[in-house]
Amino acid sequence: MEVQLIAANVDTIFVVTSCNEEFNDSRLERYLALASDSGVKVVVVLTKKDLADDPDAYADRVRTITSNVAVELVNALDVSTLDGTRAWCQTGQTVALVGSSGVGKSTLVNTLAGREVQLTGSIREDDAHGRHTTTSRSLHLLEEGALLLDVPGLRELGMVDLERGVAEVFNDVEALALRCRFADCAHQAEPGCGVRAAIDSGELDERRFRNYEKMLREEARNTATIAERHQQSRRFGKRVRQAMKERQRFRPS
Numbered sequence: 001m002e003v004q005l006i007a008a009n010v011d012t013i014f015v016v017t018s019c020n021e022e023f024n025d026s027r028l029e030r031y032l033a034l035a036s037d038s039g040v041k042v043v044v045v046l047t048k049k050d051l052a053d054d055p056d057a058y059a060d061r062v063r064t065i066t067s068n069v070a071v072e073l074v075n076a077l078d079v080s081t082l083d084g085t086r087a088w089c090q091t092g093q094t095v096a097l098v099g100s101s102g103v104g105k106s107t108l109v110n111t112l113a114g115r116e117v118q119l120t121g122s123i124r125e126d127d128a129h130g131r132h133t134t135t136s137r138s139l140h141l142l143e144e145g146a147l148l149l150d151v152p153g154l155r156e157l158g159m160v161d162l163e164r165g166v167a168e169v170f171n172d173v174e175a176l177a178l179r180c181r182f183a184d185c186a187h188q189a190e191p192g193c194g195v196r197a198a199i200d201s202g203e204l205d206e207r208r209f210r211n212y213e214k215m216l217r218e219e220a221r222n223t224a225t226i227a228e229r230h231q232q233s234r235r236f237g238k239r240v241r242q243a244m245k246e247r248q249r250f251r252p253s
């Protein structure tokens with residue numbers, strides 16, 4: 001069964017990333033913010049544990065980024081490692097798999113389905129990036145009764161209207177900001193800044209804070225652009241209607 005649809009009515013999102021050079025803390029934060037913003041259950045599925053010397057180190061990195069989500073460490077090619085993952089795929093559940101190209105989303109779908117329903121493709125050796133093998137969304141019914149939505153690896157992850165998701169993934173940063181002396185602290189060089197103090201003491205990773213700032217800036221810019229566009233199109237519509245009225249007025253009867 002293959003149905004095209006958008007990721008509405010999804011119960012759980014698997015954010016898929018792998019135990020190799022593909023793993024990127026900032027990108028994962030971004031995926032998690034997007035996923036968390038939708039208000040559904042979020043699970044990080046770490047694939048390719050069979051290829052890593054120390055797969056648990058990757059799981060630890062995920063837990064450093066967020067303590068709110070479940071982590072499944074798997075070899076997507078080996079069904080015996082997928083019991084935990086399968087537990088999220090009960091009857092009536094719809095699960096969307098998102099993540100960069102080459103992380104093994106389609107491989108997971110195939111192994112969970114017990115047969116090859118999706119094409120998979122090799123990754124580039126130098127940087128472990130995929131080749132965008134899957135190019136459209138498709139839905140797959142498992143014997144257990146769950147629906148799996150295989151989403152092609154996105155080339156770009158835009159941040160729009162995601163304040164809630166950002167706040168959820170970076171709740172530690174937002175909690176630190178409560179310690180700032182000034183309520184409108186920008187965490188740059190203000191005195192009594194709780195965030196800077198945490199960075200200085202090593203409690204907060206400078207990279208994580210930079211990524212948080214970057215995502216908030218982008219979010220604000222994109223959301224503003226969309227509001228502007230709406231306003232422009234409203235103004236344009238008004239001008240068109242006015243012009244039509246005037247034309248009618250001047251039309252010789």
Ligand SMILES: Nc1nc2c(ncn2[C@@H]2O[C@H](COP(=O)(O)OP(=O)(O)OP(=O)(O)O)[C@@H](O)[C@H]2O)c(=O)[nH]1
Nearest residue numbers: 048075076102104105106107120121132133134153
């Ligand atoms: N060893 C190992 N290889 C894996 C694992 N998961 C995926 N692969 C391999 O990684 C490559 C990419 O897998 P795909 O399933 O095509 O990746 P994808 O996420 O669907 O990629 P796109 O469709 O491009 O978005 C294939 O060669 C898979 O066999 C794993 O857990 N272990």
Ligand SMILES: [Mg+2]
Nearest residue numbers: 105106133134
């Ligand atoms: Mg695929």
Ligand SMILES: [Zn+2]
Nearest residue numbers: 180185187193
């Ligand atoms: Zn501050």
